[in-house]
Amino acid sequence: MTTQNHHLVLTLVCEDRPGIVHAVTGAVVATGGNITESQQFASASTDRFYMRIQVDTPAAQEQFEQELQPVIDRYDIEHTLDVAGRPLRTLILASTAKHCVNDLLFQTDAGNLPLEVPLILANHDTLAPLAGFYEVPFEHLPVKGPEQKAAFEARVLQAVDEHDVELVVLARYMQILSPELCEALAGRCINIHHSFLPGFKGANPYRQAHTRGVKQIGATAHFVTSDLDEGPIIEQNVTRVDHTRSPAELMAIGQDTECRTLRQAVGWYAQSRVLLDGARTVIFR
Amino acid sequence: MTTQNHHLVLTLVCEDRPGIVHAVTGAVVATGGNITESQQFASASTDRFYMRIQVDTPAAQEQFEQELQPVIDRYDIEHTLDVAGRPLRTLILASTAKHCVNDLLFQTDAGNLPLEVPLILANHDTLAPLAGFYEVPFEHLPVKGPEQKAAFEARVLQAVDEHDVELVVLARYMQILSPELCEALAGRCINIHHSFLPGFKGANPYRQAHTRGVKQIGATAHFVTSDLDEGPIIEQNVTRVDHTRSPAELMAIGQDTECRTLRQAVGWYAQSRVLLDGARTVIFR
Amino acid sequence: MTTQNHHLVLTLVCEDRPGIVHAVTGAVVATGGNITESQQFASASTDRFYMRIQVDTPAAQEQFEQELQPVIDRYDIEHTLDVAGRPLRTLILASTAKHCVNDLLFQTDAGNLPLEVPLILANHDTLAPLAGFYEVPFEHLPVKGPEQKAAFEARVLQAVDEHDVELVVLARYMQILSPELCEALAGRCINIHHSFLPGFKGANPYRQAHTRGVKQIGATAHFVTSDLDEGPIIEQNVTRVDHTRSPAELMAIGQDTECRTLRQAVGWYAQSRVLLDGARTVIFR
Amino acid sequence: MTTQNHHLVLTLVCEDRPGIVHAVTGAVVATGGNITESQQFASASTDRFYMRIQVDTPAAQEQFEQELQPVIDRYDIEHTLDVAGRPLRTLILASTAKHCVNDLLFQTDAGNLPLEVPLILANHDTLAPLAGFYEVPFEHLPVKGPEQKAAFEARVLQAVDEHDVELVVLARYMQILSPELCEALAGRCINIHHSFLPGFKGANPYRQAHTRGVKQIGATAHFVTSDLDEGPIIEQNVTRVDHTRSPAELMAIGQDTECRTLRQAVGWYAQSRVLLDGARTVIFR
Structure with a gap:
């Protein structure tokens, strides 16, 4: 060459x-x-x-x-x-959980993820210092009722437009997007769900996993659709656990799997390795 | 010593x-x-x-x-x-699938599983030669309607009694046990389900996994209860797959995971390492 | 189609x-x-x-x-x-260990491995009944000194010729092949070594693994060359273990990994998915 | 309670x-x-x-x-x-690589690792901003010849004394400690080696792994002894790779395994779960 x-x-x-x-x-x-x-x-x-x-x-x-x-x-x-290798303009939506955002920013900074993050938009201000450390713009808009939720989502669409965003990542954003926003971001919005889907959809998957007594906990990165936790799966990983772990411990153990799974999905997407095949994905790793 | x-x-x-x-x-x-x-x-x-x-x-x-x-x-x-190490009197229920039965008999013969199998009871005669090779008694009772099903289940209970059976293993038996039989065998009947429960309960889990496009397929060994595929989980494992695999290939790939998962669950049970804690299990590996 | x-x-x-x-x-x-x-x-x-x-x-x-x-x-x-899918004419060399041979024959019989095994050649007669069950010709030639070893190797070459053998598999054969035989079978002889190479080359790898206190034990399928355990690696897998396991237990635990690893390597080879790139392999999975 | x-x-x-x-x-x-x-x-x-x-x-x-x-x-x-849970006074030695230090500090800050880090001592100043973000004292002492090396090691011992340090972690420090320092820190100094030991001891393990064509790359956390990369192993993990990966890519892929492996070893040590049994370790997970 x-x-x-x-x-x-x-x-x-x-x-x-x-x-x-x-x-x-x-x-x-x-x-x-x-x-x-x-x-x-x-x-x-x-x-x-x-x-x-x-x-x-x-x-x-x-x-x-x-x-x-x-x-x-x-x-x-x-x-x-x-x-090849052009950084993908990526908007990150976050809440209070740090691990996925920390991983995405660290890996981007280290040159392992071809992303360019014009903005992190969060419904809490917890992540402001972390964003500051990586010199990524951060905005905090509380989401406490339907009006604030609508305002947050309007800001998402505006930011997508403003920064010519190619991918929206829900890095443990923890809010359900409206069907309209799901539609608007179809095929370019990735969520990390903290279970091995289709097991434990919805809220508190680690609590559900504990109640059910599973022996491995998982994480699933998937495209967001209006059908909650049913979007095309991009990547999944699991970690072995046992009966001694409380739901809180499962959560701490699972965070690593979440980071890794989301990072892989986002990285593959940024390298044009993720294609949609109906309700499934083709991943050219 | x-x-x-x-x-x-x-x-x-x-x-x-x-x-x-x-x-x-x-x-x-x-x-x-x-x-x-x-x-x-x-x-x-x-x-x-x-x-x-x-x-x-x-x-x-x-x-x-x-x-x-x-x-x-x-x-x-x-x-x-x-x-310690006393062989557990184990009744195996089977159908046409060979892999789990082959694994249980091979490992028992090799001294890796402390089992004593007084009988394999199957609704097809496919496994008769395999049972013969390992010199394990084999009985074939077709299950084609409610009457035959009742007769099969009666034979199960009779065999449990006759051989003082301590564990019944459903080695891909593929029939749903009646609530009465589930009740009679409570806490001493282990099934291998060919998915990562609670995902893909019921029939054709590999087809469901294909449709959903999961990136890892799994197997779950669990106690049988009358609540289908909801009994306490003993062991789970997964294997990575990708978009290129057909449902038939997922099945072939998954068989190894099924064998290993069932063998581990049965082996731990035989060593008194599996205790019930409500709807969960305590596994002293 | x-x-x-x-x-x-x-x-x-x-x-x-x-x-x-x-x-x-x-x-x-x-x-x-x-x-x-x-x-x-x-x-x-x-x-x-x-x-x-x-x-x-x-x-x-x-x-x-x-x-x-x-x-x-x-x-x-x-x-x-x-x-595509044509069965590969495969000669299996074996000793007393049953697990790998059992796995290869079972998977071939189940239609999961495209092999045709014209002969199993072994330095002990332990596996004769197993070969008989699968109706695979079996020959036993003791290897107790240099003369018997030479005779065994001559029989290998003769069998390769006689049956137009395309692949020779050392299924825990446990004897070191002579440089001449290695040369004659270059690129078409696969061995399963019971460690994660290049760690624990040579004899008693599970004992070495125990002494060193490793936390995962492995298996490596590789092409045989005259440089012992240094041939191009085709596949490797590991299994987690802990301090409580004796060398004998490590061996029993590792057998599963050996079977799986050898089966994958042989299956890929039979499907023309294994190409040599100098001292490395290209695997088109 | x-x-x-x-x-x-x-x-x-x-x-x-x-x-x-x-x-x-x-x-x-x-x-x-x-x-x-x-x-x-x-x-x-x-x-x-x-x-x-x-x-x-x-x-x-x-x-x-x-x-x-x-x-x-x-x-x-x-x-x-x-x-139980008392933070362990831990001195981190580092060089230019960020990933392990970032992980240790993030996990400590998140409450997932019971550490208290009174000082990071490094032979380069690359990590100063990261240490600053987590408000951990950072010192930079170049190690370019024997004299500087001796000065660095003297500072290590002084810092151990000054802060009553209970554990020294080599978070990709990349320098070989003198036998004297190894001796002084015996049983309380953990290194992360970027290979699956005992394979690929010494320098450039990812390059060695590439040359050898291994199919999984690993990381090993072990106690430091004067016998290079031969100290008692605490934890090991591997990640699957294939022939397409360059040594540089192996390195990037392996960093995740390194972080996780070092974190687990350090966390277990901090919870008094790591005991020495001759050249092996007992890990009470």
Whole structure:
């Protein structure tokens, strides 16, 4: 790779039929590009074809796009094309819990997560110092009744617009979004739920897990939909526990799993590795 | 340990209050015994105290029991006392799936599971050769309607009685037991459910897991109660999967997790390591 | 997919340069084929390009091969082409330990492993009944001195020749192969070592693990080379243990990990998912 | 538990013989105490008996100690007695890597780790802002030659003395301690090594892991001894990786495992759950 080369990421979704890969790679070759990573999947549930390739190419992004256009047209492809590693403009919604926000900011700062966080919006001011340490703008808007909730959600949409936000992350925000906001953010809003979904939906999953006596507790990162805790799952992890743990201890133990699970989901999304396949996700890890 | 010594396993359950351990270990000392393993747990949910100790003692089991009796009486203790490692008389109920039965028989034969299996009772004859290879008696009783089901369940109870069965294992038996049978086998009947409960209860959990797009599939070994798939959980494990797997592949991948999870649950039960704490279990691993 | 279609598996290794994927997929398109699975990797250590594709094609294997030939020539590609799912002719070498052989035969019989085992060759007769149950030919040749060892190894090579064996699996065979045999079987002989290599090479790894007090024990499936326990690693797994476990218990606990690890390595190899990249492996899972 | 009660933690090590538990619990009963947690282990390698109990008692610590003294004397017991949850005075040694220090400080601040950190001592100033955010004193002493190294180590010992330090944590400090310092800190100095020991001792373990092509990378928290990376292991974890990862990516992926592994080891140590059994550790989790 010479330093003049671009490293581009292309994702493609279309109806599954023969010839797509050959046609797409033809466009890559025509720009003098080399494929450095490539993954594909044909979904039996939806009959759709999914592909993600990373290309090292001397061509400008516009030129690459032009070269690709006939293929896009011929196969009726939905596609995205981006510079690899470009930081994703990400709005974080938070409440009082620190662990997920701390992890996202630390990993971003350490260069492990390609995010750019123009704003953290929270219904409590607990996280203000942490945001300050990482020099991330922080706003606190209390959410104590329907009016304040509406104002908070209006601010979310305004911030999305203002900062050209590409992803909204609910980092243990703990409030249920209105159906309207879910709709407005469809496919670009990720939540971390502190259980192994579909087990223990709704409130207090660690308490539910304790009552039920499960032997592993989990966390699930998923797209937010208006159907609570039913959105497409992006990532899940579990941690072993035993009968000696109280609900509070389960919560403390589970936080690590939450951080890791949310970070992975957000990182994959930022690298265009997460594609929607109906109610499921295709993850090109 | 001299070869004359007994290795005894004692479990105790009673109301939690001070002095129990001192009193119990006093009985151990009085028989000249040495504690080789000891675990205890005070449940905050039920206010009960649980203990399991292994004792290396020159005293006969009866003498040990006698020495213990005043303590049992004073603290109103439910207890079990057994020779460590004694094979547990275990009835296996099966259907057509081979993997769990194969694992239980192989591990028993290899000396890794302290079981003695007087009978495998199945609603299909698929497993007859496998049972034959391990020289375990096998009976086939079809279950195609309510009458045959009643006959099968009657045979279960008869076999439990006849062979003095201590544990009934549903090794992917795939039939729902009647409430009466659940009641009759309460606390001594373990099922393996092929999902991470409480997710995907009921039929076809791998199909449900596929539809929901989970990223890890699991298995749960639990006590059978009349409340389907809601009995106290003994052990759970998961295996990572991704979007490329069909329901049939999820099933094949999950079988390993099922075998391991059921084997662990049965092994712990056979070693008196599983105690009931309301709707939860205490596992002294 | 129509029933007349072939499902072919193609692997490719060559120097990494632009255009390969386009050229290969061109051959696929020319035969009317559809790519159902595709993975690729460019190795920074060796500058080589690795690819595996599964193709659903109406073309006969010979026709597909013909179509591919110009691409093979142009890019100087080493390739394999096979019918997907074809059972791999596999010779198993064993000793007294049953668990790995039992697992391989059970999984093959259950249709989870695409193997065809023309022979099990062992230096003890312990496994004869197990082989008999699965109707797999079994030979016992004692290995008690250099002469018997030479005779055993000669029989291995003869059996490889006689049955056109594609893979030799050391299923806890426990004997060190001669450099000559290692050489003769290079790239097609897989061993399961009962530790997390490179830790605890050589004999008695569970004893070594106990002495060192590790908190997880592992198993490693690797290609056999004349450099003991240093061959390219195919798969590794670990299991958590603690201070209470004796070397014998570590061994019993670890057997499950061994079975699973060997089975995965062998299964991937049988599906042409394992490619050699110098001293490392590329695994297209 | 009434609020006047103390919650004490007692650890005991002595030669294994009958009667110890009865005698110790006798002292607990005599002070009106209740045992809330109890674990024990008889080591077959060293013939020593290890015990840890938590006691809820109305007695003052001195009174409890007095009550215990005859038992201590009779069985020649080494013991520790402390208030449960008391923060451990912990000196952190660091270099430029942030992740472990960030994790330790975050978890301490969140109340998940019972530590009190009087000082972070580092050979670079990279971590000064992070220490500042958590209001932990930070000192930077360059270590560029033998003289500076000696000065750094002298400062370590001085700080240990000055702050009555109970544990020294090498949070990716990356310098080899002198045998003298190892000796001075024996049994109270924990290092995090970024490999699954005993694999990949010494420098650049992620590079070694890449060269060897391992399929899981690990981290090991261990006591520091003068025998490099050979001290008693406290905790180990692994993370799955594949052939696509560069050494730099392995490092980024492994950091999470390092944080978690070090945190667990330090947390257990702070709760008196880590006891030395020759070259091994007993961990009462």
